[in-house]
Amino acid sequence: MSRPTSFSPEASLAQARRVLTIEAAAVAALIPRLDAAFPRAVEMILAAPGRVVVTGIGKTGHIGRKLAATLASTGTPAYFVHAAEAAHGDLGMITSADVVIALSHSGSSAELLTIVPLVKRQGARLIAITGHANSPLAKESDVHLDAGVSEEACSLNLAPTASTTAALAMGDALAVALLDARGFAEADFARSHPGGSLGRRLLTHVRDVMRSGPALPMVRPNASVTDALLEMSRGGMGMAIVADANAQPAGVFTDGDLRRALAGTDDIRHAALTTLMTRNPRSIGPEALAAEAAELMERHRINQLLVVDSDGMLVGALNMHDLMQAKVI
CATH class of the missing domain: 3.10.580.10 (CBS-domain)
Structure with a gap:
């Protein structure tokens, strides 16, 4: 472990502003890159008779868990399957009626690439959210959503920061577009959040x-x-x-x-x-x-x-x- 240098309040504040600026720019840069692939992904999920299965590994795996939870709470039945666990039996959770959303910034994660052929053999459709349009995962997918970033907010340009924020934002955009397409209303939201304040307000008579x-x-x-x-x-x-x-x-x-x-x-x-x-x-x-x-x-x-x-x-x-x-x- 490296030894800490002397702490500077001014430097930490400047670093925080730098991180937020880079991450805000990364999300804003997604907007002009949205194209016909996005509505195709929405239509694919709407047409699927099964569920949405979100998968990933590492930091993008954590983003995937959040995406699955957001989808499930906004009218799109979804759950998360860890890519490594999928290769050791959990792949049996996926059926031909499902849509799989795979998240990977590099698009080259070995664990994901191992299960992609098996997912497609099952007959499930595949949506990839990656940072590289020419990556193996992007090329194997039925629909690719570009969540690439020019740099990470980490000062070493190594730790997933801006890239995970971009993937999170892209997932939120997908979930909200589906919510709108389904006509999901406040009362529907309350039924999936009965313990929250909105649930009490809309479900208590x-x-x-x-x-x-x-x-x-x-x-x-x-x-x-x-x-x-x-x-x-x-x-x-x-x-x-x-x-x-x-x-x-x-x-x-x-x-x-x-x-x-x-x-x-x-x-x-x-x-x-x-x-x-x-x-x-x-x-x-x-x-x-x-x-x-x-x-x-x-x-x-x-x-x-x-x-x-x-x-x-x-x-x-x-x-x-x-x-x-x-x-x-």
Whole structure:
């Protein structure tokens, strides 16, 4: 291991800027080199009845893993097979219905060239992403995508840096083009990312987060203000729902209603609850997305919503805290 030289903050900053400049230029240089091969690759994958199998070795192998993951999460079923492992049995994962994407900057990786004839014998189609159009891998492929770079960002021009960034960008371009061609939408993305914030926002419905049954703070229209306050405290929703015996909501008595009543009345204990409550409160259906409930609350600057069925009957309620707890907002 070489001995470290004295550290210079200025030199390290200059080196970082140099690396980013070279890698940005490497990606930008891909744009004018895109040609008819790119849509052919997209069409080939769209037409394939099987899956996309991404393969590579070394640093481009790591890029290949990321490409397979990106494809799989954006509507194109894909998985990664290490080129060395493919030559020792994993080749059996590839069928004639599949499309293989092979990544290699040199296009001459022995491990990849060993399996290429076997892949083609299987009947699978081959897309190569390399840095050399005249390489053996590029020539053997059905479609070649040029991800070549003029130099690596490594100061020795040895370590795969700009070349792996270019391959990554080319793979992302392919994945996004496929996403667009398939009409892949937000809801589709959410289904493959149920644990993420987008998944929660697009897959969580009001019925999943609403409170119902005994958890609802409810009083009858003839209840006293004191009864409503006690129920409001018990429910912890910042309101008491005023509803008849058939669960037909007449209104809600909220913290805001209480403040307004105290400001306008000397003694509210004997006031009729129906004169203080908010009539025709905002409501939403149980099948609506929880994100819609959040948007409705924010737009009308309220903290609670009633949940009613198609007949207008009360089935639940929720407040902003319920949505926060469910991590919808």
